[in-house]
Amino acid sequence: xxxxxxSFFALLAAAPxxxxxxxxxxxxxxxxxxxxxxxxxxxxxxxxxEKAAQQERRAAIGxxxxxxxxxxxxxxxxxxxxxxxxxxxGPVGNITHDILGSGLIPTELIPPDSATSHxxxxxxxxxxxxxxxSRIRRRAGNPADLYGRQDQxxxxxxxxxxxxxxxxGNQNRNALVSELVERYYGLALARQVVEVRQQVVxxxxxxxxxxIALEQxxxxxxxxxxxxxxxxAEAERxxxxxxxxxxxxxxxxxxxxxxxxxxLPVTTMFVLGNLEDVAYYKDLAAKFNPLLSQVxxxxxxxxxxxxxxxxxxxxxxxxxxxxxxxxYQVTKIMPRWAVGVxxxxxxxxxxxxxxxxxxxxxxxxxxEVLEMKxxxxxxxxxxxxxxxxxxxxxxxxxxxxxxxxxxxxxxxxNAAFLEGMSSSSDLVDAELNLAKVRTERMQTAxxxxxxxxxxxxxxGISDEFISYxxxxxARPIHFDKE
Numbered sequence: 001x002x003x004x005x006x007s008f009f010a011l012l013a014a015a016p017x018x019x020x021x022x023x024x025x026x027x028x029x030x031x032x033x034x035x036x037x038x039x040x041x042x043x044x045x046x047x048x049x050e051k052a053a054q055q056e057r058r059a060a061i062g063x064x065x066x067x068x069x070x071x072x073x074x075x076x077x078x079x080x081x082x083x084x085x086x087x088x089x090g091p092v093g094n095i096t097h098d099i100l101g102s103g104l105i106p107t108e109l110i111p112p113d114s115a116t117s118h119x120x121x122x123x124x125x126x127x128x129x130x131x132x133x134s135r136i137r138r139r140a141g142n143p144a145d146l147y148g149r150q151d152q153x154x155x156x157x158x159x160x161x162x163x164x165x166x167x168x169g170n171q172n173r174n175a176l177v178s179e180l181v182e183r184y185y186g187l188a189l190a191r192q193v194v195e196v197r198q199q200v201v202x203x204x205x206x207x208x209x210x211x212i213a214l215e216q217x218x219x220x221x222x223x224x225x226x227x228x229x230x231x232x233a234e235a236e237r238x239x240x241x242x243x244x245x246x247x248x249x250x251x252x253x254x255x256x257x258x259x260x261x262x263x264l265p266v267t268t269m270f271v272l273g274n275l276e277d278v279a280y281y282k283d284l285a286a287k288f289n290p291l292l293s294q295v296x297x298x299x300x301x302x303x304x305x306x307x308x309x310x311x312x313x314x315x316x317x318x319x320x321x322x323x324x325x326x327x328y329q330v331t332k333i334m335p336r337w338a339v340g341v342x343x344x345x346x347x348x349x350x351x352x353x354x355x356x357x358x359x360x361x362x363x364x365x366x367x368e369v370l371e372m373k374x375x376x377x378x379x380x381x382x383x384x385x386x387x388x389x390x391x392x393x394x395x396x397x398x399x400x401x402x403x404x405x406x407x408x409x410x411x412x413x414n415a416a417f418l419e420g421m422s423s424s425s426d427l428v429d430a431e432l433n434l435a436k437v438r439t440e441r442m443q444t445a446x447x448x449x450x451x452x453x454x455x456x457x458x459x460g461i462s463d464e465f466i467s468y469x470x471x472x473x474a475r476p477i478h479f480d481k482e
Contacts, residue, residue: 024264029184030466032257032265036180039258042172052165160301164294171290174462176256181453181465183253188265189446190246192479196435197239203431204232210417211424224424231428269445271396272452273473278386281459285378288460292378295371302364309357315345378458385455392448396477399441406434438479445477 027035037043211225254260285292321339346353413430416422456462468474 024262026264026266029181029265029267029469032184032263033177033180033466035257035259036176037173040176040256041258042176043169047169157301157304160297160304164297167290167293167297170460171294174290174457174460177462177465178450178453178457180253180256182450183249183256184265184267185269185446185449187246187249187253187263188267188269189442190242190249191265192442193439194239194242194246195479196438197235197242200235200431200435201232201239204228204235204428207417207424207427207431208232214420214424219420220424228424228428231432235432267469268476268478269442269449270469270474270476271393271445271448272468272471273475275386275389275393278383281382281386281455282379284459284461285382286375289378289458290460292371292374295367295374299364299367299371302360302367306357306360306364309353309360312346312353312356315343318342318344382455382458385451385458388451389448389455392444392451395444396441396448399437399444403434403437403441406430406437410434442477442479 208225208228211220211228214220215222215225250263253263257263319339319341321337410430410433413422413427417424417427452468453462453465456465456468
């Protein structure tokens with residue numbers, strides 16, 4: 001008995017918690033946009049791509065600077081070994097091989113090449129063998145291009161890559177705003193359609209009760225009641241389909257928001273009273289559309305490719321330098337420092353340079369053609385969306401008039417039906433017509449807002465959608481006519 005009582009009270013305590021968990025989360029469009037942009041994997045991936053491109057550009061800067069390295073070596077010999085090179089006035093020749101291969105120095109005591117090499121002299125001309133002693137080697141300045149084919153393409157290429165990553169991130173952000181508007185208002189529309197279908201079911205259900213009573217009193221034939229029953233079954237089926245549609249769109253919205261909680265949209269759809277001229281949005285697209293910006297960056301990169309290929313026809317001038325510090329300096333053979341400069345001019349390479357240069361110029365022309373086409377495509381898209389919005393705004397005016405008529409017509413048919421002056425089919429048809437007009441009205445508002453979101457996306461200013469929502473000329477579209 002006690003267990004039963006305990007279980008009963010446990011169920012009572014859990015019931016409010018379960019009800020609380022099932023309560024939808026009220027979410028405005030402003031809040032939904034903030035959640036989407038802050039937690040979207042697409043936006044996060046874009047940020048990582050931008051940071052990676054930025055770091056690559058910074059790393060490329062170091063390639064244009066002198067390379068400085070420091071090395072050290074220490075050799076200890078039990079007995080000093082010395083050589084007199086005072087008589088050597090001519091070329092040194094293969095003296096290193098002669099000394100090291102003579103057997104005077106044990107093999108295990110010869111330091112590796114990495115410890116004896118000298119900047120500008122390859123593997124090291126003379127080892128440190130008079131010990132104990134140490135040596136420090138500093139190498140400043142790898143062979144570097146001073147003129148001709150320099151790293152003039154790599155750095156601009158990486159800067160271009162960074163800018164492209166930024167524009168790609170902007171494009172993803174704009175597309176995400178449009179997606180959110182479409183799904184947020186899509187869920188609001190689907191919920192309102194459910195409400196309309198529920199009203200139809202309730203209305204037809206009441207008509208069915210009246211039809212049954214009137215048939216029993218002999219005021220209407222049996223066929224009239226059957227017609228109402230048929231429409232009742234049809235209304236219930238459409239209500240169930242509308243509920244399934246809500247579940248589908250809610251799942252899509254949760255995917256955009258990155259959460260699983262049930263969401264209740266509270267921001268109403270709207271229609272603008274005054275829309276800017278279409279040329280206004282075309283001008284914005286030319287400046288801010290991320291796709292057009294990316295194409296322009298590709299054109300700049302193609303021109304950099306032309307400059308790179310042109311540099312292959314120029315002579316190459318390179319310089320190098322290095323310095324070493326020893327405890328014991330062999331001055332006549334091993335200098336403490338060395339600098340050098342070299343020139344290379346390619347005379348003929350089988351016309352390879354000419355063909356690559358020509359190919360680079362053709363690439364520039366190709367990108368310019370694609371850039372022109374992309375600009376025209378965006379302009380056509382803006383005109384299409386702009387005209388659609390105007391069409392939806394005009395439709396809203398006529399639908400508002402139809403809604404007022406449908407509401408009055410239903411009232412008249414209902415009164416006539418109760419007085420036996422109208423058939424049940426006329427009454428049900430009036431109920432369904434009102435539901436149809438209400439649905440069309442909300443669908444038109446939805447189409448208008450989605451077209452506006454896509455228009456702003458094409459113009460490259462999707463973030464401005466919220467400001468359009470709060471404009472003074474933005475008329476909210478509620479479930480019923482205001």
